[in-house]
Amino acid sequence: xxxxxxxxxxxxxxxxxxxxxxxxxxxxxxxxxxxxxxxxxxxxxxxxxxxxxxxxxxxxxxxxxxxxxxxxxxxxxxxxxxxxxxxxxxxxxxxxxxxxxxxxxxxxxxxxxxxxxxxxxxxxxxxxxxxxxxxxxxxxxxxxxxxxxxxxxxxxxx
Amino acid sequence: xxxxxxxxxxxxxxxxxxxxxxxxxxxxxxxxxxxxxxxxxxxxxxxxxxxxxxxxxxxxxxxxxxxxxxxxxxxxxxxxxxxxxxxxxxxxxxxxxxxxxxxxxxxxxxxxxxxxxxxxxxxxxxxxxxxxxxxxxxxxxxxxxxxxxxxxxxxxxxxxxxxxxxxxxxxxxxxxx
Numbered sequence: 001x002x003x004x005x006x007x008x009x010x011x012x013x014x015x016x017x018x019x020x021x022x023x024x025x026x027x028x029x030x031x032x033x034x035x036x037x038x039x040x041x042x043x044x045x046x047x048x049x050x051x052x053x054x055x056x057x058x059x060x061x062x063x064x065x066x067x068x069x070x071x072x073x074x075x076x077x078x079x080x081x082x083x084x085x086x087x088x089x090x091x092x093x094x095x096x097x098x099x100x101x102x103x104x105x106x107x108x109x110x111x112x113x114x115x116x117x118x119x120x121x122x123x124x125x126x127x128x129x130x131x132x133x134x135x136x137x138x139x140x141x142x143x144x145x146x147x148x149x150x151x152x153x154x155x156x157x158x
Numbered sequence: 159x160x161x162x163x164x165x166x167x168x169x170x171x172x173x174x175x176x177x178x179x180x181x182x183x184x185x186x187x188x189x190x191x192x193x194x195x196x197x198x199x200x201x202x203x204x205x206x207x208x209x210x211x212x213x214x215x216x217x218x219x220x221x222x223x224x225x226x227x228x229x230x231x232x233x234x235x236x237x238x239x240x241x242x243x244x245x246x247x248x249x250x251x252x253x254x255x256x257x258x259x260x261x262x263x264x265x266x267x268x269x270x271x272x273x274x275x276x277x278x279x280x281x282x283x284x285x286x287x288x289x290x291x292x293x294x295x296x297x298x299x300x301x302x303x304x305x306x307x308x309x310x311x312x313x314x315x316x317x318x319x320x321x322x323x324x325x326x327x328x329x330x331x332x333x334x335x
Contacts, residue, residue, distance in 0.1 A: 016194075017198075019194075020190070020191050020194030020195065020198070022191055050238065051238065084180060084183050088184075088187065089178060089179060089180045089183055089184055090177050090178060090179055091179060091181075091184055092171075092172060092175065092177060092179055095171075095172055106185075106188045107188070132172065132175050132177075134175075134177055144175070
């Protein structure tokens with residue numbers, strides 16, 4: 001019984017901690033973020049199984065974590081508010097080439113991040129070539145470029 | 159929060175972009191996020207102060223009324239985390255070269271005693287306590303006994319440690335999960 005309770009408590013504590021750490025924390029994984037992730041999992045692991053190294057215990061912990069995860073994914077489909085609470089909502093951070101500074105600041109994203117995504121995904125060169133940039137629920141930034149003709153005209157000018 | 163954000167649960171601000179934006183929720187969540195960070199910082203601060211065991215708020219030294227026995231312990235304990243109870247015997251009240259230390263049953267129940275250093279000469283079972291008898295080389299300067307313990311219960315624990323037949327030292331502990 002305690003294995004199930006412990007796993008359930010940990011699931012929700014970790015969910016809350018990861019959620020309030022924000023999208024930026026674990027989205028763009030740097031080498032150090034990766035190390036941090038390993039350390040967090042190590043710290044969790046010892047408390048999840050305490051003294052009991054039996055197969056039964058680890059099996060129960062794993063099944064509990066997975067069943068909560070499945071249950072929540074089903075509940076998210078049904079209740080939109082729960083979906084928003086757990087996964088968040090996408091946020092437009094650049095509209096018609098204009099960066100929305102207040103939003104970017106609160107989401108801890110800057111122009112460099114937007115331009116990085118623009119180069120990577122669309123091969124864009126300047127901010128004004130971006131029509132929309134959206135901070136997605138996964139933590140990544142997606143970019144919609146302005147129409148092709150605009151880009152070409154700008155290039156010619158250069 | 160700007161009024162334009164309040165009234166646009168869907169992507170009405172950008173008709174061409176089909177994105178399920180909800181700035182009202184997002185702004186509220188950003189605020190909640192900041193509150194969450196503050197709580198996390200306070201938790202770290204509380205841990206440094208000893209609210210989760212080991213720290214100025216947790217480490218306690220207590221003596222009995224007659225000043226015969228002093229104990230040093232963590233008031234806040236963690237479930238199954240090893241710790242030490244230090245019991246210092248200052249001087250013996252009567253003649254003889256033994257000291258009988260009474261540890262109340264509530265403490266014995268709440269903690270697994272992993273080892274006692276030095277080992278007692280004798281252990282006796284009393285109605286509501288265990289009595290450990292130590293042989294002393296110099297009854298004028300008895301010394302210190304280390305109890306290595308491991309909490310086995312959760313929640314508050316009240317206990318008493320003292321010389322047999324004397325007023326004991328009262329301990330108030332709390333064991334965290």
